[in-house]
Amino acid sequence: MSGTTGGAVGAGSASGTSGASGADWPLWEVFVRPRRGLAHTHAGSLHAPDAELALRNARDLFTRRGEGVSLWVVPAAAIAASSPDERDPFFAPAADKPYRHPTFYEVPDGVRHL
Amino acid sequence: MPVTDDPATTAALARFERAVAAETRIEPRDEMPDAYRATLVRQIAQHAHSEIIGMQPEANWITRAPSLRRKAILIAKVQDEAGHGLYLYGAAETLGVGRAELLDKLHTGRQKYSSIFNYPTLTWADVGAIGWLVDGAAITNQVPLCRCSYGPYARAMVRICKEESFHQRQGYELLHTLARGTAEQRAMAQDAVDRWWWPSLMMFGPPDGDSPRTERSVAWRIKRHTNDELRQRFVDICVPQAASLGLTLPDPALRFDEARGHWEFGAIDWDEFRAVLRGEGPCNEERLAQRRRAHEEGAWVREAAAAYAAKRGGRGGGEGEEVAA
Numbered sequence: 001m002s003g004t005t006g007g008a009v010g011a012g013s014a015s016g017t018s019g020a021s022g023a024d025w026p027l028w029e030v031f032v033r034p035r036r037g038l039a040h041t042h043a044g045s046l047h048a049p050d051a052e053l054a055l056r057n058a059r060d061l062f063t064r065r066g067e068g069v070s071l072w073v074v075p076a077a078a079i080a081a082s083s084p085d086e087r088d089p090f091f092a093p094a095a096d097k098p099y100r101h102p103t104f105y106e107v108p109d110g111v112r113h114l
Numbered sequence: 115m116p117v118t119d120d121p122a123t124t125a126a127l128a129r130f131e132r133a134v135a136a137e138t139r140i141e142p143r144d145e146m147p148d149a150y151r152a153t154l155v156r157q158i159a160q161h162a163h164s165e166i167i168g169m170q171p172e173a174n175w176i177t178r179a180p181s182l183r184r185k186a187i188l189i190a191k192v193q194d195e196a197g198h199g200l201y202l203y204g205a206a207e208t209l210g211v212g213r214a215e216l217l218d219k220l221h222t223g224r225q226k227y228s229s230i231f232n233y234p235t236l237t238w239a240d241v242g243a244i245g246w247l248v249d250g251a252a253i254t255n256q257v258p259l260c261r262c263s264y265g266p267y268a269r270a271m272v273r274i275c276k277e278e279s280f281h282q283r284q285g286y287e288l289l290h291t292l293a294r295g296t297a298e299q300r301a302m303a304q305d306a307v308d309r310w311w312w313p314s315l316m317m318f319g320p321p322d323g324d325s326p327r328t329e330r331s332v333a334w335r336i337k338r339h340t341n342d343e344l345r346q347r348f349v350d351i352c353v354p355q356a357a358s359l360g361l362t363l364p365d366p367a368l369r370f371d372e373a374r375g376h377w378e379f380g381a382i383d384w385d386e387f388r389a390v391l392r393g394e395g396p397c398n399e400e401r402l403a404q405r406r407r408a409h410e411e412g413a414w415v416r417e418a419a420a421a422y423a424a425k426r427g428g429r430g431g432g433e434g435e436e437v438a439a
Contacts, residue, residue, distance in 0.1 A: 001123050001126045001148070024213045024214050025420060046200060060197075064194070084144050
């Protein structure tokens with residue numbers, strides 16, 4: 001069994017290592033806003049030497065068919081992430097508080113707009 | 115995966131197997147068996163390599179496309195193949211391998227690409243046959259991969275499958291146009307189908323009895339169907355499509371089996387498949403040599419862009435230290 005300890009979204013630990021083909025350009029995570037009114041969502045990653053080329057590459061790679069009206073590129077190494085473990089105690093405080101959900105409460109029959 | 119008595123490892127493995135069985139997606143930083151990771155790296159890398167090597171046989175016809183419309187379509191398609199390669203390299207990299215390392219393995223023959231791209235594109239009709247048959251076979255293979263247990267691979271496949279349907283339809287339309295053209299054009303379309311049909315069937319891989327890794331990949335929900343199941347599905351789809359084109363498939367044994375509800379087809383020449391896999395196909399050397407040349411000739415661009423980024427300083431990614439040094 002092994003888990004990757006690299007970048008926040010997984011890639012990155014091995015990128016930049018030298019092979020016969022030389023070092024990779026830095027890795028960027030790409031976020032696309034599909035249309036105005038929606039939030040940017042993660043689309044994937046790419047390599048680029050700087051932010052300007054990362055944006056241009058992201059346009060060519062992720063919006064060839066009008067999939068977006070706005071792009072963010074973020075250096076993968078700049079993302080901090082929680083542990084991937086689903087049993088992570090980090091999220092435990094949320095698990096035992098069902099009273100935070102409206103379905104926890106019983107309401108008499110016939111009561112409306114509640 | 116090595117046999118171990120370590121309770122933490124055993125527990126982690128049990129969690130992994132439960133997650134896979136429950137159709138929960140495995141994400142990059144999750145613990146996973148080493149063999150699962152290795153299988154995915156090999157499969158995704160081979161898939162990525164196939165996409166970028168696959169640009170070559172079609173790019174061969176860009177300068178000779180018969181109309182501006184066809185040329186624009188072909189350029190867009192070849193660009194898509196590059197994009198598909200990049201989505202897949204990105205997915206492979208989430209498993210802890212580097213891009214340069216993957217390309218190096220392709221260039222030195224340590225990782226493979228689909229053997230279909232070792233066949234030549236002799237006429238313009240081959241562009242149509244590739245779109246219809248090769249991309250059609252790829253779609254048949256890839257649609258189930260959209261539900262692969264590994265999240266980044268499944269997400270890349272969703273994107274790819276959406277784009278592949280344009281590839282297949284433009285190929286079918288191209289062949290349909292030729293098939294309704296002059297006798298010469300029609301003969302050209304038939305010849306292309308004759309040459310691409312059998313290699314397309316080989317794209318699904320060896321028969322189930324001869325595919326040692328299938329069972330484990332199915333258990334891990336990487337594959338959803340066996341090679342033979344997908345091959346049969348593809349044949350069943352293609353036979354009526356060929357009829358609509360007014361072209362024949364080069365297999366005298368093709369016949370509909372009423373009892374099974376499937377098209378029976380003749381024996382595949384697996385000796386040819388293995389020979390191409392060994393590097394003895396018509397274009398193996400040419401494809402790899404062209405890939406290496408493209409990579410080497412692009413070196414100055416990569417270096418110049420990195421030098422420019424370093425000179426401007428500080429705007430690179432967080433991993434840019436080695437570039438800035």
